[in-house]
Structure formats: C-alpha cells, structure tokens
Amino acid sequence: MNDGELTPPIPRLDGHDKVTGRAQYVDDIQMPGMLHGATIRSTIARGRITGITFDPALDWSGFTIVTAADIPGKNEVLLLTKDQPFLADGYVRHHSEPILLLAHEDREMLRRAAMAITISYAEEPPCLDVRQALRPEFRQHGDDNTFHAIDIIKGDVDAGFESADLILDETYETGAQEQAYIEPQGMIARPAPDGGGVEIFGSLQCPYYVVKAVTHLLGIPAGELRVVQTTTGGGFGGKEEYPSIVAGHAALLALKSRRPVKLVYDRHEDILATTKRHPSITRVKAGVTLDGKLTALEIDLLLDGGAYVTLTPVVLSRASLHASGPYAVPDITIRARARLTNTPPHGAFRGFGAPQSIFALERHMDRLAVRLGLSPLEFRRRNYLKVGATMATGQIVRDDIDMHTLATTVYDRLGGAEREAELAAANALSPSKRSALGFAAFYHGAGFTGSGEERLASQVAARLTDEGAVEILSSNTEIGQGTITIFSIIAAKALGLDPSEIRVAPPDTARVPDSGPTVASRTAMVVGYLVQQAALDLAAKLAGKLSDELRTVSAESLRGEAFRRAAGQAVEHGWKVLGRSRYEKPAFVQWDETTYRGDAYATYAWAVYGCEVEVDTRTFEVNVTRFVANQDVGGVLHATLAVGQIQGGVVQGLGWALCEQVIYKDGAVRNTALSTYVIPTFVDVPPIEVLFAETPYEFGPMGAKGIGELPMDGPAPAVLNAIAKALGVEPEQVPCRPEYLMMLADAAAPVGGTRG
Amino acid sequence: MRRLLSEARVAEATIRFRVNGRDVAVTAPPFRRLLDVLREDLGLTGSKEGCGEGECGSCSVVINGELVNSCIVPVIQSEGAEITTVEALAETPIGAAVQKAFMEHGGAQCGICTPGMIVAAAWVAEHRAYGSDLRDMLAGNLCRCTGYDLIIASVDAAIASLDIGKSRE
Numbered sequence: 001m002n003d004g005e006l007t008p009p010i011p012r013l014d015g016h017d018k019v020t021g022r023a024q025y026v027d028d029i030q031m032p033g034m035l036h037g038a039t040i041r042s043t044i045a046r047g048r049i050t051g052i053t054f055d056p057a058l059d060w061s062g063f064t065i066v067t068a069a070d071i072p073g074k075n076e077v078l079l080l081t082k083d084q085p086f087l088a089d090g091y092v093r094h095h096s097e098p099i100l101l102l103a104h105e106d107r108e109m110l111r112r113a114a115m116a117i118t119i120s121y122a123e124e125p126p127c128l129d130v131r132q133a134l135r136p137e138f139r140q141h142g143d144d145n146t147f148h149a150i151d152i153i154k155g156d157v158d159a160g161f162e163s164a165d166l167i168l169d170e171t172y173e174t175g176a177q178e179q180a181y182i183e184p185q186g187m188i189a190r191p192a193p194d195g196g197g198v199e200i201f202g203s204l205q206c207p208y209y210v211v212k213a214v215t216h217l218l219g220i221p222a223g224e225l226r227v228v229q230t231t232t233g234g235g236f237g238g239k240e241e242y243p244s245i246v247a248g249h250a251a252l253l254a255l256k257s258r259r260p261v262k263l264v265y266d267r268h269e270d271i272l273a274t275t276k277r278h279p280s281i282t283r284v285k286a287g288v289t290l291d292g293k294l295t296a297l298e299i300d301l302l303l304d305g306g307a308y309v310t311l312t313p314v315v316l317s318r319a320s321l322h323a324s325g326p327y328a329v330p331d332i333t334i335r336a337r338a339r340l341t342n343t344p345p346h347g348a349f350r351g352f353g354a355p356q357s358i359f360a361l362e363r364h365m366d367r368l369a370v371r372l373g374l375s376p377l378e379f380r381r382r383n384y385l386k387v388g389a390t391m392a393t394g395q396i397v398r399d400d401i402d403m404h405t406l407a408t409t410v411y412d413r414l415g416g417a418e419r420e421a422e423l424a425a426a427n428a429l430s431p432s433k434r435s436a437l438g439f440a441a442f443y444h445g446a447g448f449t450g451s452g453e454e455r456l457a458s459q460v461a462a463r464l465t466d467e468g469a470v471e472i473l474s475s476n477t478e479i480g481q482g483t484i485t486i487f488s489i490i491a492a493k494a495l496g497l498d499p500s501e502i503r504v505a506p507p508d509t510a511r512v513p514d515s516g517p518t519v520a521s522r523t524a525m526v527v528g529y530l531v532q533q534a535a536l537d538l539a540a541k542l543a544g545k546l547s548d549e550l551r552t553v554s555a556e557s558l559r560g561e562a563f564r565r566a567a568g569q570a571v572e573h574g575w576k577v578l579g580r581s582r583y584e585k586p587a588f589v590q591w592d593e594t595t596y597r598g599d600a601y602a603t604y605a606w607a608v609y610g611c612e613v614e615v616d617t618r619t620f621e622v623n624v625t626r627f628v629a630n631q632d633v634g635g636v637l638h639a640t641l642a643v644g645q646i647q648g649g650v651v652q653g654l655g656w657a658l659c660e661q662v663i664y665k666d667g668a669v670r671n672t673a674l675s676t677y678v679i680p681t682f683v684d685v686p687p688i689e690v691l692f693a694e695t696p697y698e699f700g701p702m703g704a705k706g707i708g709e710l711p712m713d714g715p716a717p718a719v720l721n722a723i724a725k726a727l728g729v730e731p732e733q734v735p736c737r738p739e740y741l742m743m744l745a746d747a748a749a750p751v752g753g754t755r756g
Numbered sequence: 757m758r759r760l761l762s763e764a765r766v767a768e769a770t771i772r773f774r775v776n777g778r779d780v781a782v783t784a785p786p787f788r789r790l791l792d793v794l795r796e797d798l799g800l801t802g803s804k805e806g807c808g809e810g811e812c813g814s815c816s817v818v819i820n821g822e823l824v825n826s827c828i829v830p831v832i833q834s835e836g837a838e839i840t841t842v843e844a845l846a847e848t849p850i851g852a853a854v855q856k857a858f859m860e861h862g863g864a865q866c867g868i869c870t871p872g873m874i875v876a877a878a879w880v881a882e883h884r885a886y887g888s889d890l891r892d893m894l895a896g897n898l899c900r901c902t903g904y905d906l907i908i909a910s911v912d913a914a915i916a917s918l919d920i921g922k923s924r925e
Contacts (some may be wrong), residue, residue, distance in 0.1 A: 022802070673807065
C-alpha cells in the first residue's frame with residue numbers, strides 16, 4: 001500500500017461461501033416447475049437450411065420448441081452490430097450455429113429429441129482460412145468480408161526505412177484459444193412472477209449487455225427485463241458477450257413455456273459453440289540502425305473474426321494499439337484488418353487482441369537483437385518509450401516508468417549473466433537438453449479505448465442500509481478477480497471504515513446502476529475510482545443531513561467513528577442517504593476515433609517478463625522451469641489478489657504459448673473436451689514469481705491501474721524467445737507444439753535431420 | 757457418458773450408502789452418475805461439474821477413503837459406501853484447516869474448482885507420504901484462475917497449521 005500500511009491483506013470476502021461449497025452457481029439453482037433447455041445446432045459450416053423434420057416416432061407433446069419464427073422482437077444479438085441472429089433463420093454461417101431450441105422437464109428426453117430432429121441443408125463453400133476471405137465466392141459480409149479496418153500512421157514509414165541500416169520482415173501467427181472457465185455457460189430464465197417481463201439469472205460478466213441484447217430480442221422495454229448475476233465460475237472474456245445468447249435462448253423458451261427454463265451447457269457444447277480468442281497473422285517489418293535504434297515499423301495485422309462481428313472491431317482496435325509496443329519509433333504504419341471466416345465467431349478473451357500483436361513484435365525484437373549482436377534487453381533498452389515520448393497514435397507518454405529497471409530486475413532474479421553462462425556450459429555438455437532465458441517487454445492499456453469510457457458514462461451508487469452499513473451498488477461482477485473485496489477495501493478506505501463494514505450489492509439490474517462491463521482491466525481502476533467517489537459523496541450527503549443553521553458538518557470529518565455515529569443517527573431518523581458518482585474523463589485525455597490519433601488509453605500498465613526454459617531435443621517437449629513477472633500497475637490494492645491475478649494470467653499465457661490448440665475440421669471444433677483441449681495443470685507450470693513496482697496513477701483508487709489482462713501478454717513471446725535461443729531456430733507461431741519445433745529443427749539441421 | 761446413459765434405460769434400483777455420516781437410499785437408474793445423484797437427488801450442490809469426463813476434478817469426493825471424480829462413478833458402485841463431500845469438510849480438523857487456508861492465502865478465486873480442490877487438498881494433506889510433491893498429488897484437479905501457486909501456498913499453510921508434515925516424518 002502507498003501509505004506504508006503493514007497489515008496483511010484481508011481474506012477475500014466471498015471466500016467463505018466458495019470454500020464451503022455454499023456459493024450458488026447457476027447450475028446449483030432449482031426453481032419449482034423448472035424445465036431444462038437444449039440448443040439444436042448446425043452441422044455444416046455454411047449453407048441454406050432446406051428442411052427441418054421431427055421424427056414422428058417421438059412423442060413431442062411434452063416439449064417446448066422455439067424457432068426463429070417464435071421471436072417476438074428482433075432476431076439480432078444487439079451489441080456493436082446486428083449481424084448475428086439468435087437463431088439461424090434459413091441460413092447458417094458456421095458449424096454449431098443455434099437453429100432450434102427445446103425445453104422439457106426431463107433432460108434425458110432432450111437428448112432423445114436432439115437425435116430425432118433432422119435438418120437438411122444446401123451447402124455452400126465455407127471460408128476456412130482468413131487469408132482467403134477476400135475471394136468472391138466467400139462473400140457474406142459487406143463488399144469483401146472485412147469486419148473492420150484500422151490504420152495508424154505516425155510519420156513517414158518509407159523515410160524511416162530509408163534511414164535504416166538493417167530491415168527485417170517476418171510473419172507471425174497465433175491460434176484460437178478457448179477461455180476454458182471451469183464453469184460452463186449457463187442461464188435460467190423465467191417469466192417474472194408478477195406477470196410482466198422476464199427475469200434472468202446466470203453466469204456472466206456484463207449484466208447490462210444482456211439487458212440490451214435480450215430486450216431487443218423480446219421487443220420489451222428495459223424495465224421489463226431483470227438480469228441477476230449468479231456466482232460466476234470464471235469468465236476471462238468468455239462471459240462478456242456470449243451470455244447474451246444463452247440468456248436470449250433461455251428467455252425465449254421461458255416465454256413460450258411460461259415456466260422457468262435452465263439452459264446450462266456441458267463442456268462439449270461450450271467448447272464447440274462459444275467464442276474463442278481471435279487467431280492472428282501479423283507481418284512485422286522493422287528498420288534499425290547499426291547502433292540499435294528502431295527507425296521504422298510497418299505492421300500488417302489480420303484477425304480471423306469467425307462468422308459474425310461480435311466484438312471483433314474492438315479486439316482489432318486493442319490489437320493495433322498494442323502492436324508497436326513500449327518503444328519509441330519515429331515512423332510507424334499499422335494496418336489492421338479483421339475478416340470473416342465460417343468458423344464459430346471469435347470474441348473477447350483476456351488481453352483482447354493485445355497478446356496477438358505483442359507476440360509478433362516481441363519475437364521480432366529478439367530477432368533484430370540477434371542481427372545487431374546485442375542482447376535482447378540491451379537492444380530493448382535503446383528503444384524504450386520514456387516520459388514525453390510519442391507513441392504510434394501521437395499520444396505523449398505521461399507514466400514515469402523505467403522499463404529497463406523492470407527488465408534488469410527480472411534478469412537478476414533469473415540469475416543474470418552467471419546463469420546464462422551456466423546454461424551455455426550445460427547445453428554444450430548435454431546430449432538432449434537445451435536451456436535458455438527469454439524475455440518480453442510490453443504495456444497494456446487500462447480501461448476502454450479512447451473515448452469508450454466517456455460513452456459508457458458509468459455510474460456507481462453508495463447507500464446507507466437500514467442497519468447503517470454502507471452498500472455499494474454497481475453492475476460490475478465478481479468473476480474470481482476479487483471485485484467484492486476490492487470495492488470493499490476502496491470504500492472502507494474512503495470512509496475510514498473496516499472493509500467488513502461495506503456491503504457490495506449483488507449485480508441485479510433491478511437494483512444497481514450501469515457501471516459498465518466487467519472487462520478491459522477497468523473494474524478496479526475505472527469503477528473502483530467511482531466507488532471511492534460515491535463513498536465520499538455518501539459522506540457529503542450525510543454531512544448535509546446533519547448540518548443545520550447552527551452547525552455545519554463537513555464531509556471530511558465523517559470518517560471512522562464519526563461516520564458510524566452519523567450513520568446511526570441516519571438510521572434513527574429513517575433518512576435515506578445515497579451517494580452517487582459518474583465517470584468524468586480526465587481532462588488530459590484527447591482522442592479522435594476517426595483518425596485514431598490521441599490518447600488511446602488514459603494510462604498503461606508496464607511490464608517485463610522473463611523465463612528459463614528447457615527443451616528436450618529428442619521429444620521437443622518444452623519445460624518452463626522459471627518465470628518472473630515484473631510489472632508497474634500503479635498502487636496494489638490487495639497483494640494476494642493481485643499476485644493471484646498475475647499468476648493465473650501468466651499460466652493462461654503459457655497454455656496459449658505451448659499447449660492450447662483448437663483443432664478444426666470442416667469449420668467444426670474437434671477437440672471439445674478438457675482431455676483433448678489441454679490447459680496447464682499443476683505439474684505443467686513452474687512457480688510464477690510476481691514483482692510489483694508501484695507508480696501511482698492519479699485517477700485510480702489508491703493509485704491503482706488495471707491489472708487483469710496484462711499477464712496474458714508476456715508469456716508467449718518470453719517463452720518462444722527462450723526456445724529460439726535454446727534451439728537456434730525461430731519459432732513464429734503459437735501454440736508452439738513439439739511437432740512444430742521438430743519441423744523447424746529438422747529444417748535447420750544438416751542433411752539427415754536432428755535425429756539422423 | 758451421458759449419451760451412454762440415454763441408451764441404458766434399465767430398471768431403477770434402490771441404492772443405499774452413507775453421505776457425510778448420513779444414511780441415504782436413492783432410487784435411480786444404476787448407471788446414473790453419482791455426481792447427479794449428489795447434486796440433484798440429495799441437494800449436495802457443492803460438488804461441481806466442470807468437464808463430465810473425470811478430467812478436471814471439480815466433482816471430487818471421497819468414497820471409502822479414496823479420492824474419486826464423482827462424474828464418472830455410476831451410482832450403483834456406491835452401494836454400501838461411505839462418501840464424504842465438501843459439505844462435510846468443515847466438521848473435520850483437516851477440512852476446516854484447508855478451508856481456512858484457502859481463504860487466507862488466495863487459494864480460491866472464481867471458486868468453481870474450489871470445492872473439488874479442497875476435497876482433494878484435504879485428502880492429500882491426510883494421505884501424503886513424506887517427501888511427496890503436492891503438485892503431483894493435486895494434478896488431477898484443474899484451476900483456470902490461480903495459476904496454482906496460491907493453491908499450493910494454501911495447502912502448505914494448512915499442513916503447517918496441522919503439523920501433519922512432522923507427524924508423517
């Protein structure tokens with residue numbers, strides 16, 4: 001903490017219910033008369049639906065059946081665009097696209113019914129490679145299947161290449177990644193008990209996204225839809241936009257059956273149908289001088305959006321805004337495009353495009369360093385952004401961060417030059433093990449991009465309960481990252497109370513204002529600041545109530561015991577006291593959405609990650625033996641929660657780097673189980689050492705910046721840079737599987753291959 | 757597994773066993789998953805389904821002293837068995853110590869793997885041999901939030917608080 005408090009962090013406030021098994025996740029909830037729902041999906045990647053038949057051998061009388069024709073409002077998943085239907089209406093654009101919904105009391109009967117429905121198609125050629133999306137036979141969106149295009153231009157990149165001594169031009173690829181939250185998607189919908197409207201309970205990150213999409217679907221006003229978050233078993237972006245679809249489906253079944261309907265996916269359906277991280281292809285062309293200064297960067301970034309737009313334009317935006325990394329480069333051109341393919345749509349996943357572009361640049365930086373004969377950290381040192389430097393969008397760096405100090409700390413923790421010498425000696429002696437250190441340097445923008453936070457105009461309220469406790473009202477969700485605990489700490493600090501005296505209202509759109517989505521590393525920093533302001537406003541309102549002609553009570557005086565006494569008086573008098581806050585843009589933030597010039601993010605978290613890897617040259621198995629994550633995230637609000645966020649993100653990043661591979665065949669995901677889509681286990685990863693520098697951010701609560709996405713960015717490039725050094729090959733893709741490394745090593749080896 | 761069940765609509769059986777010290781009799785198709793019987797028939801929703809194929813460990817329970825994934829156990833196999841689920845752990849010194857340590861050391865984040873993880877951790881704390889590696893012993897349980905270190909820290913703290921390590925040496 002910034003004020004030097006030494007008290008250990010409080011236990012997380014939702015911990016007790018979670019460790020005892022009492023926390024109620026959506027699948028734990030039963031309601032009287034509840035039906036189970038099921039989704040019937042397409043079995044082809046693209047084509048016209050020519051017929052749907054129901055096997056007459058099955059008794060269909062107990063089933064509720066919903067098709068696109070039953071939709072009372074608009075068959076559009078309203079988000080950024082309206083291109084995606086809730087239920088395919090005559091045409092499918094991807095495998096596993098929802099076509100029909102069923103509900104029944106007996107889940108067993110639903111399984112039988114699913115097998116008794118036959119859907120026939122007139123198939124059309126699917127686009128299964130984003131490089132081919134421009135071909136006319138694949139045209140399904142706009143003129144050329146382009147979902148979104150962004151150009152960021154700084155200076156004159158041709159002139160920059162003119163002044164370079166060396167130019168390196170390479171292409172990098174990343175694969176899809178499944179969020180693999182351990183709780184699959186699930187919703188319960190029921191007709192509101194009072195007759196009008198619908199209530200939805202479920203696993204989600206963004207309650208007001210569901211309100212927006214489902215009211216549009218049902219054609220009802222926002223006041224007739226209530227959305228309540230149930231305890232949510234992980235999100236990582238996977239429960240940002242997709243829950244709107246599950247909620248809409250459950251609501252359609254509930255309205256038609258007039259019963260509560262539970263729609264919970266099993267793991268197979270979840271991996272098969274829901275959004276994943278966007279695959280990417282990034283070409284990086286960089287010019288450097290012989291003394292190791294970057295002169296020009298030209299980056300062509302292509303994202304595979306899948307079959308519908310979802311959040312792709314914003315993912316592309318974040319990818320492009322992180323593409324030039326924490327480096328000062330005079331001339332930059334970034335051309336970013338996202339295009340359609342006929343795979344299930346890609347969507348939000350922790351990092352949101354940034355891990356893809358950072359991976360490409362950081363691999364490229366290491367290759368440039370090798371060409372220049374410089375160490376990776378020395379080459380980076382010569383190019384880091386510093387206060388006052390200009391980023392690709394023209395943004396002037398305000399954060400006073402010393403990236404090189406972050407880097408040398410990591411290097412030293414890994415054993416430094418001494419360790420590198422040891423590894424080199426061991427490599428020379430070992431017949432089959434090659435080890436090396438690898439690094440990545442990066443930033444991650446906190447909060448929504450540019451003017452996004454202004455558009456959200458988030459609101460938070462703080463009220464006194466009938467017992468005189470302080471209750472925080474916001475739509476931001478606890479999904480494991482610690483929202484409840486963090487908001488309690490922030491409000492308590494503002495009012496001089498103990499965190500246990502703060503209540504955080506469950507996100508229920510009938511009660512809480514819209515404080516924006518729980519995404520984009522914004523909850524602690526942006527919404528936390530609003531929690532602080534709302535708590536202070538509550539104190540001010542309470543002071544106003546206590547003041548009269550004779551006595552003026554200042555808000556500042558109402559802290560700790562004085563606040564408790566005042567709250568007691570409010571309870572006695574039956575006063576309703578409500579504090580409010582609303583987002584206001586820091587004055588320095590200037591952003592032009594049309595030209596992509598200005599302050600892309602109000603602030604950034606900065607980091608250098610490093611690792612040691614050992615590669616077996618017979619099996620090409622990669623073992624990450626050490627990992628150090630060093631970052632400046634502003635003030636750390638809760639040390640244990642912050643460490644847990646970083647470690648968890650790093651391990652997701654290691655999974656993306658090495659083992660997590662979504663396998664498609666004819667546009668369908670084939671590995672739809674946790675035994676075939678492999679995420680890291682206890683024994684696949686080393687302990688993750690986490691270090692924090694804490695340069696406070698003035699518009700973050702207690703100086704805090706966003707933290708959630710940052711750790712996803714660094715592991716892949718750090719690990720692949722280490723692999724490159726260990727094996728003397730240049731891996732250009734993640735996941736970097738043993739088969740791929742073997743191929744690279746064989747290609748690099750003299751005739752006869754590595755095992756000849 | 758579920759698909760298999762759908763074809764196996766055989767006569768229901770009455771199966772008797774003990775759960776958390778309580779005698780129960782359930783009438784169910786013999787191949788109904790123990791996890792579903794616990795959650796739906798007995799209302800013990802602490803055990804979670806993460807994968808349905810015995811891969812993630814979120815449904816971990818202890819049957820006759822063995823740590824098992826209840827999503828791949830047909831209920832008929834529970835006949836006469838003694839079953840412990842997360843709901844009973846607070847009553848045992850080891851279970852309570854593990855729960856407390858998970859709260860204090862960041863062992864739980866989203867919490868969905870936590871009940872199974874805690875059942876496994878309590879079992880490991882009790883049964884581990886001297887020198888055994890906690891990571892190896894817990895490798896049957898997946899967590900997507902923590903990156904595992906704070907779970908290890910939690911289990912270490914629980915073991916230290918119980919002084920189990922010493923008594924096993």
